[in-house]
Every structure is written in C-alpha cells, then in structure tokens.
Amino acid sequence: EYGAYVDGSWVINKKLQLNAGLRADIFANQSDIFHAIQPRVGISFLLHPKIKTYTYYGQMVQFLHVLTEANFGLPEDTWVPSTRLAPPQESSIYEWGLQYQIASHYSFRLDAYYKDLHHLVDLKPGEPLYTSFNGTGTGIAEWENKIASGNGEAYGLELLIEKQKGKLQGGVGYTWSKATRNFDGINNAIPFNYRYDQRHTLNIFADYQLNKEIIVSFKWMFGTGHLVSLPVGQYTFPEGPYYIDYEKNNFRLPHNHRLDISFRYSREKKWGKYAASLGLYNAYNRNNPFNIVYQPSYFQIQ
Secondary structure, eight states: OEEEEEEEEEEOSSSEEEEEEEEEEEEEETTEEEEEEEEEEEEEEEEETTEEEEEEEEEEEEOEEEEEEEETTEEEEEEEEOOSSSOOEEEEEEEEEEEEOOSSSEEEEEEEEEEEEEEEEEEOTTOOSOEEOTTSOEEOTTGGGGEEEEEEEEEEEEEEEEEOSSSEEEEEEEEEEEEEEEETTSGGGOOEEOTTOOOEEEEEEEEEESSSSEEEEEEEEEEOOOEEOOOSOEEEETTEEEEOOOOTTOEEOOOEEEEEEEEEEEEEETTEEEEEEEEESSTTOOOOOOOOOOOOOOOOOO
16 A cells, blocks of 8 residues: 645635645556546635634545445454455545633633545455364455445534643543434345444543642543344244344444543653553442354243
C-alpha cells in the first residue's frame, strides 16, 4: 500500500477559515490493484465572539475488510484484503457542529454527522469462515465465495459540556447514534441494525488536582447494550437440536456501565521529570453482559 497526501489551512478573514486536503492511495494484492482519491474539506465560521460553527465533508477508502463469525453473541473477527470480488470499502462523511464558549471556564459543543458506506462485505448466513483441509489444518480459502456485498449508513448527534480550567476539570458527553446495513444475501435483503449500533452513550469525566504533584481522575460510562443474533426456534432430533434460521442482530444485550478511577503522580527534578500512575477499572465491580450462551431445550414424548 502506498499513499501521499497534502493539506492546508487558509484564514480568509477574521471570521472565516478553510481547511482542505487530498489523499491518494494505491493498494496492490497480487494481480488486483486499486487506486483511490480521497478529498476532505472543512469550513469554520465565527458567528459571534463566543459562537463558532463548522462543517466538514470527506471521502474515505478502506482496503481491508473484517469478516465476523458470531456464534450466539461472541464474535470472531478476521481481516482480509480487498480483491476483485471484494473491492475496497468507500464512505462519504458529512458533519456539522456548533461550539459555544459559555464562560471563560465552560464550553458547550454540538455535533451532527452522517456516513454513507458502500462495498461492505459480510458472511452469508450459515457459511463458516474457517474450513478444514483434510484434517491437516484450517484455513479461509475461497472466503470470497462466502460473502455478500452491501451498503450501510450511520448517523448521530453528540453533545458535550466541559469545564476546562481550575483544580476541578471535566465534563458530560452524550451521544445518540444509529448504524444500519443492507445486504442482498443477508436477512432477506431487509436492512438491519449493525452490531455496533449503540443507541445511547453517556460519559461523565473529571480530573481533580490535589496538589502540584497528584491528579485524581474519574470516568463513569453508560451505554446501550450491543446487538447479537439469536435463533428464533429449533427442531429437536435424536442427535441434537437444529436451530431455525434467525433474523440478523435481533436481540440487544442489557445496558452496561462502569466507573474507572486513576491516580497520577508526577514530579520535576533538576535531572528531569518522572511520573507514576495507578488505575482502577470498573471500581464498583459491575457485572456487565459480555456474551450470550444459548441453552437448547429438549422435549420428550411419553
């Protein structure tokens, strides 16, 4: 893979500023060679000494695909390169934002974004990614015959209120987002929510400076549960259950939250500066859901 880019900023006047860039890439996978041109442009405008608005547009290309094989909740990701049958993924990004300096110490930010995605790939239902080779090992040969191509979109709204000065600094951030996918050979060509479709996310964070040397940090996170695909039923045979085909990402795990705490100690000497940190992850030991274990039921006729 080869890439080159150029970008620049222009201050047109006291209120208007322009940022623009261009990236060119070449990706070669054996005999398959792909070219990509990716422009980006952003404009910011000062509406008021305390209010600034900005817009952004960009095109992006990704030369690697991720294939996910999910067995009732626990996904396994495998990255594969772009080929003639699986061309590079493309996306167009649109963003708009507003920043308001409430006071010298406080600021408010609002962002809205939209992504349009093309040339996405995913495994077809019932297609195992890894295939055994005569008992001598496993591999993913002929993976291109096991995939479906499709499109997607993602959009959302982000809010952030932040205190930026003083012994106590921190803020509150909230995100509402939605991500969908649509494949001809998956879910009967009906659009479905992507597995990373996390509808609500809330972050509360703070740094408190006890003295010149010690800073204590807190971060509390809340999020809507991730999506998984579960069977909608089963047939039972003497040799075991046979699962009825399921809808894609038809079940959402319960919400999750946790608190992280960290301590940082730093000190300056004549010979230099040193620092040490200690972190506590999930301070109140929240049992957040991680995986779904599907337990089949058996029926016996008497």
